[in-house]
Amino acid sequence: METLLDLIERGAVHAGAEKVAVRAGERGERSLTYGRLLEGARSIAGRLGRAGVGRGDRVGVWMEKSPATVQAILGILYAGAAYVPLDPRSPWRRCRTIAMDCGMSSLIVDALSLPSLPDLLDGWSPRLVLVDTGSEEARGALASQALRVPVETLAAAAAAAPDRQAARPSPEDLAYLLYTSGSTGTPKGVVHTHRSGTAFTRWVLERFAIRSDDIFSSHAPFHFDLSISDLYAALGAGATIHLIGTTEAMLAPYLVRKVPEWGITVWYSVPSILVAMLDRGGLERTGFGRVRILFFAGEVFPTPQLRRLRRALPGVGLYNLFGPTETNVCTYYEVPPDIPDDTTAPIPIGRACEHLETFVFDEDGQEVGEGVEGTLWARGGNLMQGYWNDHERTAASLQPDPRGRPGLAYCTGDHVKLLASGDYQFLGRRDHMIKTRGYRVELGEIESALTAHPDVLEAVVVPLPDPQLGNRLVASIVPRTGRQPSPGELRGFCTERLPLYMVPEQLEVLLAFPRTSTGKADRQALAHSWTTKEGV
Amino acid sequence: MSIETELQEFIAAEVVVDAAAEGVLVDEPLVRSGRVDSMGLLQILGFIQQHYGVDLASTGEPSDFETVTSLAAAIRRSRGEV
Numbered sequence: 086m087e088t089l090l091d092l093i094e095r096g097a098v099h100a101g102a103e104k105v106a107v108r109a110g111e112r113g114e115r116s117l118t119y120g121r122l123l124e125g126a127r128s129i130a131g132r133l134g135r136a137g138v139g140r141g142d143r144v145g146v147w148m149e150k151s152p153a154t155v156q157a158i159l160g161i162l163y164a165g166a167a168y169v170p171l172d173p174r175s176p177w178r179r180c181r182t183i184a185m186d187c188g189m190s191s192l193i194v195d196a197l198s199l200p201s202l203p204d205l206l207d208g209w210s211p212r213l214v215l216v217d218t219g220s221e222e223a224r225g226a227l228a229s230q231a232l233r234v235p236v237e238t239l240a241a242a243a244a245a246a247p248d249r250q251a252a253r254p255s256p257e258d259l260a261y262l263l264y265t266s267g268s269t270g271t272p273k274g275v276v277h278t279h280r281s282g283t284a285f286t287r288w289v290l291e292r293f294a295i296r297s298d299d300i301f302s303s304h305a306p307f308h309f310d311l312s313i314s315d316l317y318a319a320l321g322a323g324a325t326i327h328l329i330g331t332t333e334a335m336l337a338p339y340l341v342r343k344v345p346e347w348g349i350t351v352w353y354s355v356p357s358i359l360v361a362m363l364d365r366g367g368l369e370r371t372g373f374g375r376v377r378i379l380f381f382a383g384e385v386f387p388t389p390q391l392r393r394l395r396r397a398l399p400g401v402g403l404y405n406l407f408g409p410t411e412t413n414v415c416t417y418y419e420v421p422p423d424i425p426d427d428t429t430a431p432i433p434i435g436r437a438c439e440h441l442e443t444f445v446f447d448e449d450g451q452e453v454g455e456g457v458e459g460t461l462w463a464r465g466g467n468l469m470q471g472y473w474n475d476h477e478r479t480a481a482s483l484q485p486d487p488r489g490r491p492g493l494a495y496c497t498g499d500h501v502k503l504l505a506s507g508d509y510q511f512l513g514r515r516d517h518m519i520k521t522r523g524y525r526v527e528l529g530e531i532e533s534a535l536t537a538h539p540d541v542l543e544a545v546v547v548p549l550p551d552p553q554l555g556n557r558l559v560a561s562i563v564p565r566t567g568r569q570p571s572p573g574e575l576r577g578f579c580t581e582r583l584p585l586y587m588v589p590e591q592l593e594v595l596l597a598f599p600r601t602s603t604g605k606a607d608r609q610a611l612a613h614s615w616t617t618k619e620g621v
Numbered sequence: 622m623s624i625e626t627e628l629q630e631f632i633a634a635e636v637v638v639d640a641a642a643e644g645v646l647v648d649e650p651l652v653r654s655g656r657v658d659s660m661g662l663l664q665i666l667g668f669i670q671q672h673y674g675v676d677l678a679s680t681g682e683p684s685d686f687e688t689v690t691s692l693a694a695a696i697r698r699s700r701g702e703v
Contacts, residue, residue, distance in 0.1 A: 111682060111683065111684075149653065173653075174652075174653070174654075174655035175655065176655065197650070197653055197654075330683060331652055331653060332652045332653070332662075332683040332686050332687070333683045335652070335659040335662050336662075336678070336681065336683060336686070337678075338678050338679045339681065339682065339683065365678060596660075596663055596664065596667060597659070597660045597663040597664075598660065599658065599659075599660045600658060600659040600660060604659070
């Protein structure tokens with residue numbers, strides 16, 4: 086067994102010290118070579134180690150994406166600790182909640198976080214805070230803050246002598262904690278070890294034959310699990326990562342212009358931004374440069390838009406990667422060379438990744454086969470170790486294999502059905518299954534019916550609790566550019582395709598959906614907006 | 622009213638979720654501060670297109686979207702005023 090660092094070091098040998106490992110900026114002007122990236126990371130590890138950070142400790146990273154952020158992450162891994170990436174745009178209170186939850190021992194931040202530091206550190210004393218100051222001005226601002234904890238610049242730590250005595254992590258040590266929003270409103274920390282991170286990365290490297298001349302996009306923020314493939318598959322192959330910043334990531338036409346210029350060959354993102362690139366970016370006219378592999382994950386890709394993408398990029402391998410943060414990817418599906426015009430159902434989520442095992446159990450606790458609905462389970466190397474500091478939730482998710490075999494398996498909570506092709510069809514999340522008028526309804530099915538309308542780009546169906554009906558269904562849609570379908574027309578369209586109890590009672594047409602920090606449509610915000618409007 | 626003031630008023634009234642009493646400052650980082658999200662950015666782009674006839678969505682660079690000042694400069698540049 087190996088660690089993520091073993092994997093990266095092998096990639097670095099392959100790449101050579103002078104090759105650019107990671108870069109950012111409109112022209113890729115901010116960059117670090119493999120040599121400088123790893124040398125600086127070992128120095129940061131040395132500084133963390135001298136502050137008492139070691140194996141099993143958790144170190145926060147509250148930074149915008151930059152080459153220095155990647156170096157900081159690797160520095161934490163070299164110190165034997167686990168990194169906890171924090172959304173750079175989230176308020177300091179949320180960072181503090183997470184810091185308290187995981188018992189964060191140290192923190193690395195950038196200049197943007199400086200104004201929040203006094204609040205964040207009030208009553209909390211991490212062993213060390215490293216600040217990527219960037220400018221003279223920010224260094225001055227840092228110096229003027231009278232903080233009661235040891236604070237130093239990241240640049241000084243990255244230039245210090247590395248600690249040769251530092252204990253390297255073992256495969257069973259924690260590598261990263263990814264906090265996802267829990268249904269209760271409190272973020273939950275999904276714990277992954279080097280073993281699970283490496284198992285997933287090796288699968289990406291081998292299954293997709295990643296090469297050292299590849300250039301990976303890094304579109305997802307680091308607190309989103311899509312970043313694991315971007316970072317470690319790229320560095321493990323000795324390839325280059327091009328980091329896409331927060332504002333850049335939102336500008337679809339800009340990305341369509343820049344992806345060919347940056348020479349990206351492997352793209353990975355949520356479907357939303359790809360839909361925006363098709364609709365507002367002119368991707369169908371321009372193509373996607375040298376991209377040879379395109380992964381998407383995190384949301385259902387509306388089939389009519391995926392058909393446009395498929396036809397716009399005929400030679401590109403399109404893959405639907407599926408899985409929660411707890412397993413990273415557990416199934417995958419290669420989009421066929423064409424999606425016929427009359428297909429409106431979402432594409433399958435495919436079959437188990439080669440190094441994993443998946444199976445389906447129905448509500449009665451029976452394993453089921455082809456054509457029968459049930460809940461998807463996964464087991465194998467990718468599985469999380471558990472939820473941080475939440476044994477109850479961990480025990481409910483990671484259970485003894487229900488087939489009676491030794492070892493643990495993860496219940497994904499996703500409803501699926503095995504097709505004759507051997508692929509799974511995703512039927513919805515257990516928590517998106519609701520009851521209305523006595524019927525069990527999967528919201529995704531209604532959303533698929535709505536996105537089949539030629540004027541609709543995206544759709545989200547929201548259930549509003551109702552004492553008589555169980556739930557009333559309402560829907561928000563975003564039209565394609567220049568189209569303005571009326572709510573009445575859309576209801577009529579649904580009536581022709583769905584039973585009446587599944588037709589949304591009300592529809593609203595929006596310019597765009599609110600997005601979560603990971604770029605997905607923000608269902609909670611839409612539900613809140615409907616509830617406020619309805620005065621529920 | 623200057624472009625900067627118009628943008629400030631629009632963003633404070635229609636876009637930012639936490640409209641503080643002091644409104645939006647001309648040099649305040651909009652996206653990086655978390656006050657403007659992807660939907661807010663689209664609202665701003667729509668406003669700029671409607672009021673100034675400038676399609677920043679297609680021609681803008683990320684640095685144009687950093688602050689009210691940079692947005693106003695991009696609008697003037699696109700209209701050939703600079």
